[in-house]
Amino acid sequence: xxxxxxxxxxxxxxxxxxxxxxxxxxxxxxxxxxxxxxxxxxxxxxxxxxxxxxxxxxxxxxxxxxxxxxxxxxxxxxxxxxxxxxxxxxxxxxxxxxxxxxxxxxxxxxxxxxxxxxxxxxxxxxxxxxxxxxxxxxxxxxxxxxxxxxxxxxxxxxxxxxxxxxxxxxxxxxxxxxxxxxxxxxxxxxxxxxxxxxxxxxxxxxxxxxxxxxxxxxxxxxxxxxxxxxxxxxxxxxxxxxxxxxxxxxxxxxxxxxxxxxxxxxxxxxxxxxxxxxxxxxxxxxxxxxxxxxxxxxxxxxxxxxxxxxxxxxxxxxxxxxxxxxxxxxxxxxxxxxxxxxxxxxxxxxxxxxxxxxxxxxxxxxxxxxxxxxxxxxxxxxx
Amino acid sequence: xxxxxxxxxxxxxxxxxxxxxxxxxxxxxxxxxxxxxxxxxxxxxxxxxxxxxxxxxxxxxxxxxxxxxxxxxxxxxxxxxxxxxxxxxxxxxxxxxxxxxxxxxxxxxxxxxxxxxxxxxxxxxxxxxxxxxxxxxxxxxxxxxxxxxxxxxxxxxxxxxxxxxxxxxxxxxxxxxxxxxxxxxxxxxxxxxxxxxxxxxxxxxxxxxxxxxxxxxxxxxxxxxxxxxxxxxxxxxxxxxxxxxxxxxxxxxxxxxxxxxxxxxxxxxxxx
Numbered sequence: 001x002x003x004x005x006x007x008x009x010x011x012x013x014x015x016x017x018x019x020x021x022x023x024x025x026x027x028x029x030x031x032x033x034x035x036x037x038x039x040x041x042x043x044x045x046x047x048x049x050x051x052x053x054x055x056x057x058x059x060x061x062x063x064x065x066x067x068x069x070x071x072x073x074x075x076x077x078x079x080x081x082x083x084x085x086x087x088x089x090x091x092x093x094x095x096x097x098x099x100x101x102x103x104x105x106x107x108x109x110x111x112x113x114x115x116x117x118x119x120x121x122x123x124x125x126x127x128x129x130x131x132x133x134x135x136x137x138x139x140x141x142x143x144x145x146x147x148x149x150x151x152x153x154x155x156x157x158x159x160x161x162x163x164x165x166x167x168x169x170x171x172x173x174x175x176x177x178x179x180x181x182x183x184x185x186x187x188x189x190x191x192x193x194x195x196x197x198x199x200x201x202x203x204x205x206x207x208x209x210x211x212x213x214x215x216x217x218x219x220x221x222x223x224x225x226x227x228x229x230x231x232x233x234x235x236x237x238x239x240x241x242x243x244x245x246x247x248x249x250x251x252x253x254x255x256x257x258x259x260x261x262x263x264x265x266x267x268x269x270x271x272x273x274x275x276x277x278x279x280x281x282x283x284x285x286x287x288x289x290x291x292x293x294x295x296x297x298x299x300x301x302x303x304x305x306x307x308x309x310x311x312x313x314x315x316x317x318x319x320x321x322x323x324x325x326x327x328x329x330x331x332x333x334x335x336x337x338x339x340x341x342x343x344x345x346x347x348x349x350x351x352x353x354x355x356x357x358x359x360x361x362x363x364x365x366x367x368x369x370x371x372x373x374x375x376x377x378x379x380x381x382x383x
Numbered sequence: 384x385x386x387x388x389x390x391x392x393x394x395x396x397x398x399x400x401x402x403x404x405x406x407x408x409x410x411x412x413x414x415x416x417x418x419x420x421x422x423x424x425x426x427x428x429x430x431x432x433x434x435x436x437x438x439x440x441x442x443x444x445x446x447x448x449x450x451x452x453x454x455x456x457x458x459x460x461x462x463x464x465x466x467x468x469x470x471x472x473x474x475x476x477x478x479x480x481x482x483x484x485x486x487x488x489x490x491x492x493x494x495x496x497x498x499x500x501x502x503x504x505x506x507x508x509x510x511x512x513x514x515x516x517x518x519x520x521x522x523x524x525x526x527x528x529x530x531x532x533x534x535x536x537x538x539x540x541x542x543x544x545x546x547x548x549x550x551x552x553x554x555x556x557x558x559x560x561x562x563x564x565x566x567x568x569x570x571x572x573x574x575x576x577x578x579x580x581x582x583x584x585x586x587x588x589x590x591x592x593x594x595x596x597x598x599x600x601x602x603x604x605x606x607x608x609x610x611x612x613x614x615x616x617x618x619x620x621x622x623x624x625x626x627x628x629x630x631x632x633x634x635x636x637x638x639x640x641x642x643x644x645x646x647x648x649x650x651x652x653x654x655x
Binding site for chain 2: 031035038039042045046049050052053054055056057058059061293294297300301303304305307308309311314317
């Protein structure tokens with residue numbers, strides 16, 4: 001007799017059984033897929049409408065439409081994973097406690113938390129995963145093909161003084177520029193970058209001066225929007241005076257194929273921990289009806305870029321949902337890794353990435369402790 | 384007539400008592416429902432910062448937040464949790480028989496029951512609502528609207544309640560013909576959330592969509608009262624809206640009667 005059960009095989013059996021069960025009623029399965037995705041589509045619809053009225057969520061955050069839709073895609077990837085693998089189980093768990101059927105799980109020769117967490121797989125929720133992937137692909141294609149836009153912004157703080165910015169000229173050679181002091185880096189072309197805040201019009205004329213020697217270079221400047229966009233790749237005239245140049249070229253870094261899925265899984269693990277922790281409390285509370293409302297309201301905070309909370313009393317929310325219940329890093333870290341260019345990175349972004357790793361490990365451990373502690377208080381129920 | 388009033392009063396009282404059993408849970412639930420507004424406040428703050436102050440679809444930042452708060456108010460009147468599904472269940476499991484043999488009218492009973500629900504809801508929810516609105520008073524930059532607007536506003540809320548009731552009643556009564564209406568209800572809920580203006584002010588829609596949505600009754604359930612309160616609509620628009628709303632209300636009142644009448648005729652009582 002094997003002393004230790006094969007968790008992999010047990011899980012595969014669970015998954016297969018759930019699939020068989022869902023496939024028994026195929027029309028119902030399809031209907032569930034449709035209803036699950038229609039919520040998502042509505043959510044996407046909302047943001048399409050929002051982006052009809054604005055260019056970005058936040059001024060210097062870099063969450064423009066395509067980047068934000070990457071964010072949204074990430075949200076749905078993670079949410080669908082949670083809904084597929086954990087949501088039905090957590091719901092079942094409260095019911096098991098209430099009816100006393102948890103007894104049957106306790107006597108099985110397998111880890112109780114594993115059994116409780118993986119018993120059911122709701123395959124229909126994976127339809128949102130597919131939708132998330134589609135959203136990701138569409139956004140990535142949009143980002144890679146949107147051309148090279150140079151955003152000029154007098155208040156742009158995203159690019160700090162010591163940071164380097166690279167600009168690819170029409171010959172395909174990259175120039176690395178340094179901000180604010182006009183010194184060239186690595187022997188590339190020096191560009192004098194002016195100081196002080198200027199209006200968009202002033203910046204536009206400065207840039208026009210710089211590039212107007214080029215035939216066919218198009219420059220559109222919209223003073224209302226406070227930004228200038230170059231319609232095509234241009235060569236910056238050497239020695240020209242411009243206020244600030246930021247290369248918004250977006251490339252899919254190969255590293256992302258590893259980092260992104262990894263952090264998506266981390267996010268899923270954090271949400272799982274919160275969920276199983278909440279579900280375990282129903283052992284103490286008897287029945288926990290508002291559990292899922294509570295769950296919904298907490299995770300609601302995770303669905304937005306964390307920058308939006310970084311103002312006045314939002315910092316409190318930001319602190320609580322980053323460090324106490326780390327739901328803010330769930331979507332933000334993978335989405336930011338993928339959406340924002342890897343090269344000009346703030347230091348805090350690396351700290352955040354490291355922190356997300358710690359938060360994942362810590363949440364998993366803590367939820368395990370809570371679960372075990374809660375099990376000790378389980379008193380079964382009369383039948 | 385007297386007997387009738389007594390019957391109605393009894394129904395109303397039973398409904399009230401039934402609902403007041405779980406008042407603490409109720410009040411807490413009401414407060415929690417405001418939580419998503421917090422994220423909306425920050426989301427819109429970020430959007431308005433990007434736009435550079437100014438306005439989005441005719442809303443200033445303060446008005447936008449006030450709009451979301453006011454839709455909560457509209458929904459407190461127009462949302463009918465469990466009405467359609469309740470009616471559908473009663474039809475499916477045969478419980479509706481009692482309305483056929485007792486001298487009580489199903490739609491009237493349900494309406495009174497719902498009024499009782501709402502009254503208890505307001506009793507318990509007034510405090511959390513008042514608290515949230517007090518905390519958010521800074522978003523109501525216009526202060527209190529003039530008395531005339533307030534009067535029209537309360538009218539739109541009451542009409543919203545009635546419209547919501549009869550609309551959902553009709554959907555519930557569909558189960559005389561289709562026993563399973565869960566998916567239909569889901570579609571209704573989705574459309575309601577999106578097109579009633581609960582999710583965003585309908586002024587944000589592109590013109591072609593706005594014209595279509597304008598003809599639907601759903602906008603009276605959340606958008607219309609809020610827009611009236613905020614003074615987003617011109618006088619003529621308000622009057623036109625009110626007439627359209629009354630038109631929709633009468634339509635659904637008559638429709639629910641007809642549906643009930645024909646539904647009962649071909650109804651075969653299942654279950655015991």
